[in-house]
Amino acid sequence: MDEPRWVGARVSRIDAADKVTGRLKFMSDLSFPGMLWGAVLRSAHPHALIKKIDTSKAEAIDGVVAVLTHKDVPGLNGFGIVVPDQPVLCFDKVRYMGDAVALVAATSKEKASEALRAIEVEYEPLPVVDDPEEAMLESSPKVHADGNIHHHIKVERGDVDAAFREAAVVVENTYYTPRQMHAFMETESGVATMDEDGNITVWCGSQHPFRDQLQIARALGMNPRKIQVVSTPTGGAFGGKDEITVQIYLALLALRTGRPVKIVLSREESAVAGMKRHPMKIRMKTAAAADGTLLANEVRVVADTGAYASLGGPVVNLAIEHSCGAYRMPNVKLEGFCVYTNNGLAGAFRGFGANQVIFALETQIDMIAERLGMDRLEFRRKNALRQGDVAALGHTMTASVGAVATLDAASKCEIWVRREELKARPSAPHKKRGVGIATELHGCGLGVGLPDYGAATIELLPDGRFAVGVSCPEIGQGNTTAFAQMAADSLGCSVEDIVMVSGDSRYTLDSGTSTASRSVYTGGNAIRCAAARMREAIADVAAEALGAPREEIAFGRGSVEARSCPAGEPTRSAGRLSFREIACIAESKGRRLKTEGDFIWPVADRGVEGYFGLPHLIYSYITQVALVEVNTLTGEVEVLRAVSIPDPGKAINPVGIEAQSEGGVVMGMGYALMEDTVIEQGITKTPNFSTYIIPTSVDAPEIETIIVEELEPSGPFGAKGIGEAVCVPITPAITNAIHDATGIWITHIPATAERVYMALRKQAGEPAGA
Amino acid sequence: MKVNVVLFGTMRKYAKEDKFQMEFEEGAKLSDLLDRLKIEDRVYIIVLVNGRRADEDTVLTDGANVHILTPVGGG
Numbered sequence: 001m002d003e004p005r006w007v008g009a010r011v012s013r014i015d016a017a018d019k020v021t022g023r024l025k026f027m028s029d030l031s032f033p034g035m036l037w038g039a040v041l042r043s044a045h046p047h048a049l050i051k052k053i054d055t056s057k058a059e060a061i062d063g064v065v066a067v068l069t070h071k072d073v074p075g076l077n078g079f080g081i082v083v084p085d086q087p088v089l090c091f092d093k094v095r096y097m098g099d100a101v102a103l104v105a106a107t108s109k110e111k112a113s114e115a116l117r118a119i120e121v122e123y124e125p126l127p128v129v130d131d132p133e134e135a136m137l138e139s140s141p142k143v144h145a146d147g148n149i150h151h152h153i154k155v156e157r158g159d160v161d162a163a164f165r166e167a168a169v170v171v172e173n174t175y176y177t178p179r180q181m182h183a184f185m186e187t188e189s190g191v192a193t194m195d196e197d198g199n200i201t202v203w204c205g206s207q208h209p210f211r212d213q214l215q216i217a218r219a220l221g222m223n224p225r226k227i228q229v230v231s232t233p234t235g236g237a238f239g240g241k242d243e244i245t246v247q248i249y250l251a252l253l254a255l256r257t258g259r260p261v262k263i264v265l266s267r268e269e270s271a272v273a274g275m276k277r278h279p280m281k282i283r284m285k286t287a288a289a290a291d292g293t294l295l296a297n298e299v300r301v302v303a304d305t306g307a308y309a310s311l312g313g314p315v316v317n318l319a320i321e322h323s324c325g326a327y328r329m330p331n332v333k334l335e336g337f338c339v340y341t342n343n344g345l346a347g348a349f350r351g352f353g354a355n356q357v358i359f360a361l362e363t364q365i366d367m368i369a370e371r372l373g374m375d376r377l378e379f380r381r382k383n384a385l386r387q388g389d390v391a392a393l394g395h396t397m398t399a400s401v402g403a404v405a406t407l408d409a410a411s412k413c414e415i416w417v418r419r420e421e422l423k424a425r426p427s428a429p430h431k432k433r434g435v436g437i438a439t440e441l442h443g444c445g446l447g448v449g450l451p452d453y454g455a456a457t458i459e460l461l462p463d464g465r466f467a468v469g470v471s472c473p474e475i476g477q478g479n480t481t482a483f484a485q486m487a488a489d490s491l492g493c494s495v496e497d498i499v500m501v502s503g504d505s506r507y508t509l510d511s512g513t514s515t516a517s518r519s520v521y522t523g524g525n526a527i528r529c530a531a532a533r534m535r536e537a538i539a540d541v542a543a544e545a546l547g548a549p550r551e552e553i554a555f556g557r558g559s560v561e562a563r564s565c566p567a568g569e570p571t572r573s574a575g576r577l578s579f580r581e582i583a584c585i586a587e588s589k590g591r592r593l594k595t596e597g598d599f600i601w602p603v604a605d606r607g608v609e610g611y612f613g614l615p616h617l618i619y620s621y622i623t624q625v626a627l628v629e630v631n632t633l634t635g636e637v638e639v640l641r642a643v644s645i646p647d648p649g650k651a652i653n654p655v656g657i658e659a660q661s662e663g664g665v666v667m668g669m670g671y672a673l674m675e676d677t678v679i680e681q682g683i684t685k686t687p688n689f690s691t692y693i694i695p696t697s698v699d700a701p702e703i704e705t706i707i708v709e710e711l712e713p714s715g716p717f718g719a720k721g722i723g724e725a726v727c728v729p730i731t732p733a734i735t736n737a738i739h740d741a742t743g744i745w746i747t748h749i750p751a752t753a754e755r756v757y758m759a760l761r762k763q764a765g766e767p768a769g770a
Numbered sequence: 771m772k773v774n775v776v777l778f779g780t781m782r783k784y785a786k787e788d789k790f791q792m793e794f795e796e797g798a799k800l801s802d803l804l805d806r807l808k809i810e811d812r813v814y815i816i817v818l819v820n821g822r823r824a825d826e827d828t829v830l831t832d833g834a835n836v837h838i839l840t841p842v843g844g845g
Contacts, residue, residue, distance in 0.1 A: 075813075081843045084814075210823075211841040218813045225825075242843055311843050348843065450842045451778060453818055510816075510823040513843055600821045612779055613842070 005557075006485040006495050007717045010655045013481045014500065015233065015474065026235045027203045028189035032260035035191070036065055038253045039112035039263065040246075041102040041119050042273060043094035046130075046342040046682020047143070048123040050093060050101070058104060058118040063111035066256045067119065068103040073252065075221030079244045081211065085144060086308040088219050088248050093126070095143050095307035096342050097682060098273025105253045105261050128682045132304040132339040133281070143307060143340040150305060151313035151338035153320050155608055157394055158331030160287075163296035167287035169371045175284065175360040176748040178676035179304070180277035182349060183694050186235025187270040191262045192250035199226045200251050205234030207242045207473060208513040209505040219248045220255060227251065231473040232480075232503030238667075239348030240275045241475070242515050243310045271687040276677055277349035278303040278315055278338075280356040284323070286364040292374050294383045296331035297392070299323045301357065303346070305338050310347035312338040314613050318443065319353030321614040324392035325361045326403040326441040326621060327383040332392050342682040348515060350664075350724050354442055355671060355731060359749060362438035362732035366739065376736075377416070380439055380623075381407045393615040395604040400720070402621035402647025402710035407439060409706050410623040413643045422627055423741070430633045433640075434741025438729035439623040443616030444517045444721040448607035453600050454522035455509035457501075458487065458530040460538070460593040464558070464580025465497040468527060471511040472519035473503030477723050478656040479519045485652055486524045486716050490531030492555045493579065509596065517620060517721030520652060522599060524716025529597025537593045538582050545585050546575040602714055618712060620720045621647040624665070624730040626701075628737040635757025639669050639701040639734055646726055647708045650718035654707060657722060661705040664726025670695045671727070672734040673750050771796060771832035773803065778839035784809055794830060801826035803836060816841055 018024035055067040070077055070091035077091065078084035090099050102119050106112040127141045134140055135148040142148060164170055190204030200222070206212050209229035217224040234241060246263045253261040265273070285298040301319050305312030316336040323334055349355075369379040384403035391397055410416055419435040426433050446452040457469040468487045474480045484498040491498075501507050503514075511523055538560060539553040546553075548562030561576040577585070586593050604617040627641040644661040651657045674693045678685040686692040711718030735746035744759040761767070776789050784807045794802060800817060804826065809815070817824050818837040830836070 081841065208841075208843070211843070214814050214816075214841055224813065314843065446842060449778060451776075451818060451837050451839055453821055453823070455822060515843060596822075598821045600818075 004489040004717060006488045007652050008650065011481060011485055011495055011653050013478050014484055015480065024233060026186050026233055027191065027205050028186055028264045030191045030203055032191065032193060035260040035262055036105040036107060036257060037109045037112045038103060038105050038249060038261045039116050040100050040249060041116045042269065043090070043097055043099040043101060044121065045094060045123050045125050046097050047126040047128050048094050049126060050090060050121065051124055052122040053102065054120040055102060057120065058115040061111060061115050061118060063107040064104060064115045065107065066105040066253060067115060068252055068256060072256065073219060075219045079215050079219060079248060080309055081243055081311055082313060083309050096344055097684065098345060099307070100249065103249050103253055105257050129341045130343050130682055132302050132341055135339050135341050136337065143342060148340045149337055150309050150340055151316055153317055153336045153611055155320060155332065155334045155393060157392070160296040160298050160331045160333040163331040164287050167295050168290035169368050170285065170287045171364050171367045171371070172285040173364065173747050175282040177280045177356040177359060178750055179279045179344070179346065179679065180349065180671050180675045181271060181677050181692055182238040182240030182275065184236030184238060184240060187265040187267060188241065188245035188274060189264040190246055190250050191260055192254035193260045194254045194258055199228070200254055201228040201230065202247050202250050203230045204247045204250060205237065205241055206231045206245065206247065207237050207475060207515050209471060209473065209503055210510040212244060212247050213505045215244050216248055216251045220251055228506045230504045234473050234475040237475040238350040239352065239515060242348040242513065243275060267689070268687040271677070271692065272684045275310065275345050275347040275349070277355065278305060278312065278346040278353070280319065282357060282360045284360045284364055286368060288368045288372065292372055292379050292382050294327050294329055297324050297329050298333045299335065299357065301336040303336065303338050304341050304343055306341060306343050306345040308345055310345065312346060315348065315353040317611055317614050319357045321393060321443060322354035322440065323357040323361060325358060326385050326439050328385055328389055329392040343679045344677065344684065350667065351728050352724065354440060355728050358438070358440045358728050359732045359735065362729060363735060363745065363747065366736045367745065376437055377407060377411055385441065391615065393608055395606050395615045398605070399618045399714065400649060400710040400712040402708055403439065403441060405708045405710055406621050406623040406645045406647050409645045409708050410437060410625055410643065413625055413706060415627045415641050415643055416625050426629060431629050431631050432741040433627065433629045434737040434739065435625065435627050436733040436735065436737030436740055437623065437625050438732040438736060440725060440729045441619040441621050442517060442725035442728065444521060444618045444620055445601045445616060446516055447613040447616045448603045449612035451600065452512060452518065452522065453598065454511040454526040455596060455598045456511065456523060456526035456530045457509055458534045458595050460534065460579060460583045461499065462583050462587060464578055464583055465499055466491055466493065467499045467501055469501040469508040470523040470526065471503060471505070471508040472514040472523050475514050477660065478653065479514065479523065482520045482652040482656060483523050483527060487527050487531060490528050491534060493558050497558065517723045517725065520719055521715050521721050522601070524719055525599035526597045528716050529599060530595045533595035533597060534593065537595060541582050541586050542577050545577060548575070618714070618720055620722050620725045622725040622729060624733045626730060626733040626737045628734060628741060630738055630741045630756065632742065632760055635753040635760060637673055637738055637751060637756060641702045642730060643704045643706065644726060644730070645706045645708055646722050647710045648722035649712040649715050649720035650709055651707045652717065652719050657707055658705045660722055661726045662703045665703050665730050666695050666700050668727040668730035669734060671749065672731040673752065676750055773830050774835045776837050778837065779842065780840055781815065781838045798830050799826065800824055800828040800830060803830065814840060
């Protein structure tokens, strides 16, 4: 095959023009004749028994078409990716303020709201469980009958106690991380319709239409084949649309009314009912020898998963897997708890458990380096994993490993090289500057014990273009552009000749989720497989049409030709056919050329007994560097510059990697400095962007992205995945920079102005309240 | 014919071993395999035959690799 022309090129996103002009219809933009507005009655209490639900007054309102309660759920009244512990509509008790108690469909949004207000629910409030460690006590009120510890994982290797005894430096701290909100631009929204045969179509932004299809079918008691789910385009997800959001509500209302029904959550409803990043309390004890060799890490994680499990168990598993970062760590004792409370809902979020523990670990690493008097970057490089090493969980790192390469690149970036010079020039006398660095590895795919599969279809269209189908939805990350680039090079055509079909359970094959930094790797490998079969099919048609032997068919750009090559003579063309002509020839014989490709991920050489989804075989790597300025009078921190150095394997589209990197830096910066969903006694105190503060363009620093390509042999064109890692180490890079500037260690994020100010006062020996 | 079966996660409860072989007559379908394992709840499961999502009507072939799991997620 020719050298790639499109893979590695700076290609504009194929959906860019439609998005920036507003032509693209997101799910919340869709409208159908006769469409009703749906709405969800949420709980009035964070924890209460339901004694009675009376919908009669709501049903009597003119314009109200349907009011549904738990009695109207025909199938299983529960959903959840791993365990269906979240009721579709609550029947005996509510466990958080976002719990759904009833649904309405009405002729207008206003009528729907009026109907919600008219539903009478009698509750008996229960004690609120809002501290995860207290929730773990036997004496604590139970959120679920089986107890409040949803998941517990424990992994040990080597002898940590001996290592701590022999170590030159042991650092032990407790870290606290916040409940970050995904803050996607499009809230949870969608439309459902039902046709005359009872088939239901749900248009709803999500991250795995085929799994949604099964969850909807389970709740409706329907054959999944009668349910179509369309998930592309999704207006941002970041993990927050991995679980079911409004899909089942939409389907139930369409089933009951027979009419199209639309639901669009308000920002406040999304903030209260929607998924968040798990707040974690992390106890970490890390040891190193005098020469700087890391010896041991003991970690205890308690994660607040809120009212329902969703992916809380896997999140904690991955927190454990990532808790030793990109380092050799011969002795480990790692333990994680995933605990139910009445504090909202936590689940998948870009980084998936790594963000919390990497913040803790990378702070520990800086502390140890400082205690040993070693350069922070050199200390990391000394301990960084290399290919062939045994990682903390005991598996061998046989895939590409870019830890050292990203650290090497960091050592040469401007803000690291010139750090002392930059620190010496604060913008005001009361401000101090610092430079921080952090690194991580990030698992791609689903890990050992969870078969991770993908599939793709390719069809030669009559006009000579190719329709390429991959189900992993386009959630804003740009995977459809990367798919088109890989397809173009695999088929020998232009990106403009690729028509992507994505995120549709009817018109694509199941290729799994757009999560876990997996879609480019999975979809790309499946496309490569389908494209090879398509080339075979095209060659067959061409050979027959040109009367040439099959082995003499050669592919050019957008065409094939037969090359006759008698012995001793130069190759010459004996006839050429464009892909359009191939399509016409096939069509004339009643054929449409369509192929399928499939792929299963390779897995690590060993798992963790008793657990699924860890460890991983393939990791992306990243080092990030931040320059900050701290106002010592107010505690305010400004990130002035950031450098992001990802190893995504082959960068299929460098522009896409840069976009991911810049967005990730800003998301990780918000996590470091600003964002926290405050919940007190089960009540969300930050339900909108007036109180839940996220970074804006004004806050975004100058961001430089330096791509390091450590090619992964099993990846399409050498690619891995980078969607999550880009937002992870920037957080401790920023908090380590605060230390570099001021000498204070940040162990509780977000490092708000108040927290930094109080730490500065404490450092100065001043009473906190003075 | 012989078919290789692997059960994952919660589906392990349907057999004594995670990995085993089953014998079927030619023409057997995936539904026959699920019947024999007494897997009654078939709405929220995923079955891969030779690495591809398959439905109950899929005809099994000699040496086919069948993976049975519940839908999963992760990071």
